[in-house]
Amino acid sequence: MAEIIKEVPADHPPGWAARVVANKYPIVEISNGKDAAAAHGHHQVIIETPRHDVDLAEASLADLKAVIEAYREREIALGELPGTRAVIPFRNHGRSAGASLAHPHSQVIALGWLPPRLQAVKRRAIAFHRRSGRCLLCDILEEAASSERLIAENKGFAAFIPFAAMAPFETWIVPKRHDSRFSAMNSGEIRDFAALLQGILAALKTALDDPPYNYAIETFLDAGSAASALHWRLRLVPNMAAPAGFELGAGVTVNPSSPEADGAVLRSARRPT
Numbered sequence: 417m418a419e420i421i422k423e424v425p426a427d428h429p430p431g432w433a434a435r436v437v438a439n440k441y442p443i444v445e446i447s448n449g450k451d452a453a454a455a456h457g458h459h460q461v462i463i464e465t466p467r468h469d470v471d472l473a474e475a476s477l478a479d480l481k482a483v484i485e486a487y488r489e490r491e492i493a494l495g496e497l498p499g500t501r502a503v504i505p506f507r508n509h510g511r512s513a514g515a516s517l518a519h520p521h522s523q524v525i526a527l528g529w530l531p532p533r534l535q536a537v538k539r540r541a542i543a544f545h546r547r548s549g550r551c552l553l554c555d556i557l558e559e560a561a562s563s564e565r566l567i568a569e570n571k572g573f574a575a576f577i578p579f580a581a582m583a584p585f586e587t588w589i590v591p592k593r594h595d596s597r598f599s600a601m602n603s604g605e606i607r608d609f610a611a612l613l614q615g616i617l618a619a620l621k622t623a624l625d626d627p628p629y630n631y632a633i634e635t636f637l638d639a640g641s642a643a644s645a646l647h648w649r650l651r652l653v654p655n656m657a658a659p660a661g662f663e664l665g666a667g668v669t670v671n672p673s674s675p676e677a678d679g680a681v682l683r684s685a686r687r688p689t
Contacts (some may be wrong), residue, residue: 418539421460421539422489424482425574432480436490436633446523452538453581458494460640461517462486462505471509475520480610483522487633488606491599491680494526495637501526503532505598510628510655537553537634538646545645553647557590568615568686572608577675578684584657584673585624585682587616589650598635598647613650615653615686623685628655 418437426433442459464472464483472480487505494503507522530538544552560576567575567587573672575589589612591605601609621628631652639646656673663670 418461421496421520422486422493424485424685426482430466431481434465434486436486437463439523443528456459456528457500458497458524458525460490460494460522461675462490463502463523464522464608471520471617472507472614473621475614477607477611477614479613481606484601484610487522487524488599488601490524491597491635491637494524497526497600499528500526501637504531504619506632508628508630508632510598510626528531533582534634534636538636538642540685541645541647542642545642551594551645551647553649554594558678559636563679564576564676567619567679567682568612570612571637572605573612579675581673581675581678582669583671585620585627585654585678586671587652587682589613589616589652591648593648594644595618595639596639596643596648598633598648616652618687619685620652621636622687623681624654629653630655644673672689 418440420435420437422436424431424434425431439459439461444457445457446456446458462483462637465475465479470479472483490505491503494500503524503526505522505524516678541552548555556578557574560578561569561574561577565577565579568575568629569575572593573589573591575587578586578588589609591601591609592604595601620629629652631650633648633650635648636642636646662668
């Protein structure tokens with residue numbers, strides 16, 4: 417049995433709601449100071465529930481909160497390790513989306529460098545802030561909230577299809593309170609985030625017949641002087657269309673779907689709350 421790194425406790429058997437263990441097949445290695453060729457970092461698995469037959473789309477709000485609390489605790493703990501520059505919680509759902517285990521699980525990877533996507537997001541956000549004095553994602557959120565691409569919102573968060581979605585039904589969940597770091601959420605925000613994520617996953621399952629998907633949390637550990645420009649988010653991309661020849665040859669993403677139509681489909685599929 418894998419060594420248990422951390423547990424989110426529960427007041428009912430078996431005594432835990434979510435559990436963190438080391439990944440048996442990590443894509444990064446803990447640095448030994450000798451191997452310059454290996455990618456160094458930490459790769460862990462978050463077991464989302466003791467039950468084998470419950471997916472997050474069907475889980476209770478308490479189950480979702482435990483998963484979010486595990487993400488948050490991992491960002492704090494791994495982010496405090498010397499040399500850590502990035503912590504990325506993510507989830508692969510469905511075999512074609514990269515899920516290799518049947519039991520409901522997420523993963524988290526900590527890196528000693530800022531990966532290319534986060535570098536690009538950071539660079540664009542800082543450039544926009546320098547030009548306008550505003551947060552780019554705050555502006556995007558404000559625009560989306562009054563558009564047909566809005567799927568749902570609550571006190572703390574909004575979920576919407578981005579204007580230039582890279583894939584059909586790509587969905588962002590964005591906090592209304594500006595912060596660069598996911599782990600800065602308070603208990604009320606954790607509940608709001610869990611509730612909105614639960615609703616989006618259930619809507620995807622209902623509307624699209626349980627599609628494979630990936631989501632990742634884009635968060636910045638040490639924003640420093642760029643804190644007013646950086647804003648964390650969750651990006652969820654269903655695996656609905658494989659890249660074809662033009663995408664391969666041109667490096668250009670083609671999305672055959674309408675963001676407004678996708679937003680309407682997911683709004684109509686949401687369960688009453």
